[in-house]
Amino acid sequence: MSIIVFLVITLFIAFIQTVIPYLVKRTVVFGVTIPDQYTQNPTIKAYKKRYSISVALLSGIIIGGYIIWAFTNERLEEQVAIAGTIIEFAIIFISVSWYFYYHGKTKQLKSKNKWVENLKQVKVTDLSVRSQDEMLPWYIYLMPILITIGFMLYTIINYELLPDQIPTHWGPSGEPDAFTEKTPFSSIQLTLLLLVMQLMFLGIHIATKNSGIKLSATGLQSSRNRQLSLRKYSSWFMLFVVLVITMLMGYFQLTTIHPNIASDYAMAALPLFFLAIVLIGTLIFGLKVGRSDKEIEILEDEKIMDIDEDKYWKGGMFYFNKNDPSIFVEKRFGVGWTINFANPIGYIIVLVPLIIIIVISIL
Structure with a gap:
């Protein structure tokens, strides 16, 4: 029972964290204000795509490892619950880490191209x-x-x-x-x-x-x-x-x-x-x-x-x-x-x- 609950929650967290860049306000990219004129910039699009692919791949590896670990041997519900909680936080930590990385890259791109100066x-x-x-x-x-x-x-x-x-x-x-x-x-x-x-x-x-x-x-x-x-x-x-x-x-x-x-x-x-x-x-x-x-x-x-x-x-x-x-x-x-x-x-x-x-x- 525990493995099902934690798998459902973890898959949901992984999905939401993966698609977040496409759900936020259009003129805000990784927490940075982007003028409407540049929201379709190829580099901006690439940042979003790389973030989503990275989070999806790493989350998939972690969830796959969790499933193999949980079903390979008999596990106590407490062990399954503790491990499930750890991987949920791990996925959130990974997504936040990638967010801050691309937050910095987006700020640099905005400043370098002087998008707001004129x-x-x-x-x-x-x-x-x-x-x-x-x-x-x-x-x-x-x-x-x-x-x-x-x-x-x-x-x-x-x-x-x-x-x-x-x-x-x-x-x-x-x-x-x-x-x-x-x-x-x-x-x-x-x-x-x-x-x-x-x-x-x-x-x-x-x-x-x-x-x-x-x-x-x-x-x-x-x-x-x-x-x-x-x-x-x-x-x-x-x-x-x-x-x-x-x-x-x-x-x-x-x-x-x-x-x-x-x-x-x-x-x-x-x-x-x-x-x-x-x-x-x-x-x-x-x-x-x-x-x-x-x-x-x-x-x-x-x-x-x-x-x-x-x-x-x-x-x-x-x-x-x-x-x-x-x-x-x-x-x-x-x-x-x-x-x-x-x-x-x-x-x-x-x-x-x-x-x-x-x-x-x-x-």
Whole structure:
């Protein structure tokens, strides 16, 4: 069971890391702003192709070695899980290493050819674009929160039915593999963790909904399509993930109170089912947003470009801009959002819930 779970996750990670250069904003290549006039430059295309081939080949070798190792001899699930986790991080490390290599090469190419020196940097504002925003309203996220509060109250009412040892962790097979002594706190610990996660997702949704919509001066329609698609589908995707996590953890909570409602088949199949639909949802989200701005528009003025914000992006990945009120901004490598590290509210939204989750887990 473990080998299947880790193989699916690892293959998914390898695929996403391989195709990332073709899913990011068209005018951003390896975290570097490229004027629209040069996005079809042969060298730029070659960098993307070499990155993808390198990551795909190295990932294939690592995954192949993992499969041979796992199936050659009888392995304990713990060994398979540890090895699976290591190769997942190895693939991410490889892709990030190649990213930084080509980030440096792209910066050198941009500087050497002086692509921005003879172009006027222009910022575009469209006041009507907000009216086209289809992000979900924040109160939709109250639904899973109310469900979790219901699970919590149900647990308290049925406290006497709980076993003396409360499950605190479930393995890849869906079976509990860690327990703690029954107390009023431990009985609702899982629902508390779930509630904190839901509140974090709600905070991220509100912050992204209030973030700025950045349009391109040289590709107004395509950039509008990407921004609106990113906002719309990310809000739906976050809600989808929250609902899936709520259903799965709620099911685990109910099986703790009523063990007889869970068959061995259901406990084994549910985690795989939820993993599959989350990965499929992630893939659909990435492709929907990633392909939303790939139509090249005819430039009306070839002597302009978008504002070059490279100075605010450290390594092309980490955004520091005190002048930007946005808490979250679109990633430069990947599909989705990243924190404006110069805005302290972002730390509160993300780090405070994570600290609370760690504290609850320790207690």
